[in-house]
Amino acid sequence: MRFVIFADNYVTGSKENLEKWIGHPRFELIRHDVREPLLIEVDRIYHLVCPASPIFYKYNPVKTIQTNVIGTLSMSGVILLTSTSEVYVDPLIHPQPESYWGNVNPIGVRSCYDEGKASVQHGIEIRIARIFNTYGPRMNIDVGRVGSNFIPQALRGDALTIQKPGTQTRSFCYLSDMVEGDDTGPINIGNPGGFAMVELAETVKELITPSIEIKMVENTPDDPRQRKPDISKAKEVLSWEPMVKLREGLPLMEENFRLKSKLYCNESSTKKKMAQPCKL
Numbered sequence: 001m002r003f004v005i006f007a008d009n010y011v012t013g014s015k016e017n018l019e020k021w022i023g024h025p026r027f028e029l030i031r032h033d034v035r036e037p038l039l040i041e042v043d044r045i046y047h048l049v050c051p052a053s054p055i056f057y058k059y060n061p062v063k064t065i066q067t068n069v070i071g072t073l074s075m076s077g078v079i080l081l082t083s084t085s086e087v088y089v090d091p092l093i094h095p096q097p098e099s100y101w102g103n104v105n106p107i108g109v110r111s112c113y114d115e116g117k118a119s120v121q122h123g124i125e126i127r128i129a130r131i132f133n134t135y136g137p138r139m140n141i142d143v144g145r146v147g148s149n150f151i152p153q154a155l156r157g158d159a160l161t162i163q164k165p166g167t168q169t170r171s172f173c174y175l176s177d178m179v180e181g182d183d184t185g186p187i188n189i190g191n192p193g194g195f196a197m198v199e200l201a202e203t204v205k206e207l208i209t210p211s212i213e214i215k216m217v218e219n220t221p222d223d224p225r226q227r228k229p230d231i232s233k234a235k236e237v238l239s240w241e242p243m244v245k246l247r248e249g250l251p252l253m254e255e256n257f258r259l260k261s262k263l264y265c266n267e268s269s270t271k272k273k274m275a276q277p278c279k280l
């Protein structure tokens with residue numbers, strides 16, 4: 001019989017996201033910071049820890065690197081480690097294969113996360129999922145990620161903020177498309193299609209509030225200029241065919257729009273209104 005013990009220090013997560021499981025007889029929730037050892041006997045560990053939003057992880061770089069390095073050491077016996085496309089940092093090779101070592105600025109503001117996530121002890125059997133940019137329901141609003149900025153901005157009717165130069169690219173994968181792979185080496189998981197932030201802004205504007213403005217704002221240091229996964233290795237172990245075009249991916253975002261709409265519609269909104277992307 002499976003029993004799940006879930007540990008979180010709620011720095012970025014919330015109990016609300018776990019509501020469905022709290023009280024379940026085979027689910028236990030512990031407030032815990034992975035930088036401290038957790039002495040319990042388990043069969044498997046899924047180590048998903050570390051704030052992933054650049055604003056959060058840059059806020060306290062020492063805690064970030066401790067969480068990634070000490071945290072991973074305390075989780076010895078890990079079976080799955082969620083890593084990130086950030087290990088390729090500002091890549092000079094495009095798209096990025098798993099064999100690429102990355103192009104890091106070791107004294108840059110992002111290095112606490114990039115280097116922390118990249119450090120894994122050699123020789124242990126571990127599944128490392130290098131997750132590229134992902135979006136979907138229950139993202140925190142206003143944590144500075146591009147999707148969680150653009151969609152609420154469009155719903156509120158505020159200008160979309162493209163960070164300069166706007167030609168930087170990312171690939172966006174919907175949450176439920178991030179599926180199981182089974183491979184011990186690091187494996188890229190993401191959408192192989194790359195899109196410039198200007199393209200993303202235009203698409204969000206067109207789909208949600210065509211009348212809103214798009215403005216260019218200053219960027220933060222060391223923002224990667226291009227990023228998309230080389231998924232040739234992943235294809236061998238994943239049964240999933242990712243969507244290459246952003247346009248095809250967008251209908252799936254509707255679920256996301258609805259969730260955001262709920263937050264921005266007032267109490268008197270009708271159910272019907274809630275069920276559609278709502279313009280305020």
Ligand SMILES: O=c1ccn([C@@H]2O[C@H](COP(=O)(O)OP(=O)(O)O[C@H]3OC[C@@H](O)[C@H](O)[C@H]3O)[C@@H](O)[C@H]2O)c(=O)[nH]1
Nearest residue numbers: 052054084085133144145146149161162163168197223
């Ligand atoms: O309002 C905004 C926010 C962000 N952006 C741009 O959008 C791009 C993506 O930024 P995000 O903050 O969403 O994500 P990043 O790609 O920088 O980093 C993230 O990517 C992969 C994850 O694994 C990491 O956890 C996370 O660091 C950047 O080029 C950023 O400059 C905007 O143009 N406008």
